Amino acid sequence: MQVGIAGSPQSGKTTLFRLLTGMAGSHAASTSNLGVMEVPDERLKALGDTYKVRKTIYARIDLLDIQPYKGQEFLNAVRNLDALVVVIACFMGEPGVEDSLDFLAGMEAEFYLADLASVEGRLERLRTNKAKPVSQSELPFLDKCKTAIEAEVPLRDVDFSPHEQDFVSNFAFYSVKPIILAPNIAEEHLGAGSYPGMEEINRLAQERGYRVVPFSGMVEEEIESLDEESRVEFLMAYGLTQPGTARIARAAYDALGLISFFTMNPNEVRAWTIKRxxxxxxxxxxxxxxxxxxxxxxxxxxxxxxxxxxxxxxxxxxxxxxxxxxxxxxxxxxxxxxxxxx
Ligand SMILES: Nc1nc2c(ncn2[C@@H]2O[C@H](COP(=O)(O)OP(=O)(O)O)[C@@H](O)[C@H]2O)c(=O)[nH]1
Ligand SMILES: [Mg+2]
The missing domain is CATH 3.10.20.30 (Beta-grasp domain)
Incomplete structure (x- = not known):
């Protein structure tokens, strides 16, 4: 399972990547950074605290800081990802929000076009007898996909039967990937109950079924440098119980349909990742x-x-x-x- 961070340039993708992976020095502008993020879990922490074990091992997910932001290069980078976190640059005010929402709209449009091309390519091969349908339900399946995409309904919102779901996994579709919106907000808006672009972002998310999890790149980088106790105090001052990044990791994990079970021994408690x-x-x-x-x-x-x-x-x-x-x-x-x- 691999999650990618996408967004317009300067929106805070690499900042979020650093926060989630703890990888310092991930600055390179030319290549995408690959790392691993821990998925925080209050339950596992409680277990570890109860039994005073030495090690608490959280679930981990691969994370990609996607550098390209449009065109085929972007599509190639996203192709094998299972979910996307899209950073929205709210800390820059309205112009940042606008840039980021343009990015999102452009990304969605590229996803539709790429998916449509996949479906039409396959239909063409079947029509010209270059390939044989896998079964008699393949044609109706392809028509169903085509109809949805042409109506700008992402394939993740289409009700597929378990049989059709098997077809879906044979394509590298883009519009099936779950998306989480991560507004990167300024310190002054943290805990304030509103931020630039909030209404538009929430409306859009509601329409598309995206989760919205705000964070503040700059504040959370400050928090990073504090010890555990000061961190809690700092967060409480903003009316928060955990940093936005922790909730982003959690939201990505949930969006992937992943759950955790726990094991424990005298040395460690550990989370294991399985599909629901x-x-x-x-x-x-x-x-x-x-x-x-x-x-x-x-x-x-x-x-x-x-x-x-x-x-x-x-x-x-x-x-x-x-x-x-x-x-x-x-x-x-x-x-x-x-x-x-x-
Ligand atoms: N003021 C402010 N600056 C931020 C915040 N998050 C990121 N930045 C700055 O914005 C710039 C771009 O951030 P970066 O993470 O490299 O963006 P990327 O191009 O999307 O990877 C850097 O100079 C960051 O320090 C934030 O929450 N507040
Ligand atoms: Mg970057």
Missing amino acids: GTKARQAAGKIHSDMERGFIKADVVSFEDFSRHGSIKACRDRGLVRLEGKDYVVQDGDIINVRFNV
Whole structure:
């Protein structure tokens, strides 16, 4: 899974990239920066604090700071990404907002054109017998895509059957990628309840189904340099409980349809990433292939139960630690101990 940061020049993409990855010196203007971001999780932190473990290992996602911002070069950079964070330069006032929204509109238009070209290319090959339809449902599927794109409905908003969804994965469509808008706002607007462009951004997001998560590049760079305690104080002064960047990472993770389950041992608590709907045996395979192969059962307690009763032991005493089999569908926040034998 890889998320990209896109936006108009000077909107704060590289600043956001640095904040999310902790990678200093990612300044290069000519190449796209690639890094890894941690996905903050209050639940995992609470688990780690309760058991005073040495290490808390958060989920991680690949992140790309996309340099090109239009044309084929931009499309190539975005092609294999699973979601996009689009930075909006609200800290520059109305002109910045306008630039950024122009970028967004241009990007959406390029996505439609590229998707339309993919669909029409395929239709043409079928029409001229250069290729055979995968099945008799391929033509109706292609027509459905074409109709949507021509009406400027992004493919992510089209109701595809599971069968059609398989077709979708065979194309490198652009308009299926989830988008999160990240207004980069000035310090004076942080915690103020409004910022330049807010209404327009929210209206647009509502229309398109985009999430909006504001942050302040400059303020958050200041926060970076503080110790944990001062950081909390600093945020509270703005009426915030966590930095915008933390919420952006979280929003991207959610937009990808990813959830976490947790494991713990005396040394560490750790989040593991799975797709929603993953069953216990496959989930165990994320930890180790032996656990998948030799899977017997899993002890599972939900984070909510843990949080309510304060410890795993308290949950066990109340019968809240469930013994689940291989086909159990793992839920977000499950605390899991895999029993296996190889
Ligand atoms: N005042 C202000 N400046 C910012 C903020 N975020 C980024 N900048 C500045 O804007 C410039 C462009 O930022 P950068 O992250 O390199 O933008 P990019 O071109 O989108 O990668 C840099 O000089 C940043 O210091 C912000 O929130 N407030
Ligand atoms: Mg940059």
